[in-house]
Amino acid sequence: DADVTQTPRNRITKTGKRIMLECSQTKGHDRMYWYRQDPGLGLRLIYYSFDVKDINKGEISDGYSVSRQAQAKFSLSLESAIPNQTALYFCATSEHGTGDQPQHFGDGTRLSIL
Amino acid sequence: DQQVKQNSPSLSVQEGRISILNCDYTNSMFDYFLWYKKYPAEGPTFLISISSIKDKNEDGRFTVFLNKSAKHLSLHIVPSQPGDSAVYFCAATSPGGTYKYIFGTGTRLKVLA
Numbered sequence: 197d198a199d200v201t202q203t204p205r206n207r208i209t210k211t212g213k214r215i216m217l218e219c220s221q222t223k224g225h226d227r228m229y230w231y232r233q234d235p236g237l238g239l240r241l242i243y244y245s246f247d248v249k250d251i252n253k254g255e256i257s258d259g260y261s262v263s264r265q266a267q268a269k270f271s272l273s274l275e276s277a278i279p280n281q282t283a284l285y286f287c288a289t290s291e292h293g294t295g296d297q298p299q300h301f302g303d304g305t306r307l308s309i310l
Numbered sequence: 311d312q313q314v315k316q317n318s319p320s321l322s323v324q325e326g327r328i329s330i331l332n333c334d335y336t337n338s339m340f341d342y343f344l345w346y347k348k349y350p351a352e353g354p355t356f357l358i359s360i361s362s363i364k365d366k367n368e369d370g371r372f373t374v375f376l377n378k379s380a381k382h383l384s385l386h387i388v389p390s391q392p393g394d395s396a397v398y399f400c401a402a403t404s405p406g407g408t409y410k411y412i413f414g415t416g417t418r419l420k421v422l423a
Contacts (some may be wrong), residue, residue, distance in 0.1 A: 237412075238415040238416055256398070286353055286354070288353075294409070295342035295409040296361060299411065304352075
């Protein structure tokens with residue numbers, strides 16, 4: 197079983213719909229992250245959480261919200277989806293420590309907004 | 311403004327030869343640099359890292375070199391294998407203790423058999 201699981205893997209929806217992407221992990225890590233990947237832009241950080249009571253905005257948080265329901269669960273919501281939120285979304289986890297603690301990624305959710 | 315840049319979108323190398331992937335950055339305060347490999351339909355996986363106080367780190371066929379004066383790092387893969395064909399991202403951790411990643415745009419490596 198994957199250590200970092202994202203659901204759904206693929207989603208097609210319409211403009212204006214509310215969407216929730218879910219992430220769960222079995223690694224026991226405190227830190228969790230949401231990224232989006234767009235062609236030619238690499239991965240950009242949307243939100244991150246260092247523990248259940250800690251939520252922080254990343255570089256592109258507008259139009260998104262998150263919820264850290266438990267240490268193992270971190271969900272990303274698009275309250276009213278728009279076409280330029282079409283992208284590949286990744287969840288990641290890491291341990292506390294220094295910056296060389298690697299992040300562990302899920303396999304992504306491909307989201308298309310029509 | 312792109313703080314971490316990978317200026318080569320793609321690279322092709324013959325099997326057995328050396329692959330050199332490059333990454334440039336603008337912020338001299340970055341603490342750590344990491345390389346990730348990504349296969350299609352999978353998430354990125356960690357490959358190797360280097361602290362800003364070092365200039366080289368080696369792990370098997372993979373070596374990362376850091377040139378702080380030039381704000382440049384490179385990943386060397388020797389020898390290259392067909393299974394190394396993937397997209398490679400470099401990332402830098404932002405200063406200040408939060409260790410957030412700033413990713414480059416990726417380089418697609420193709421190793422030809």
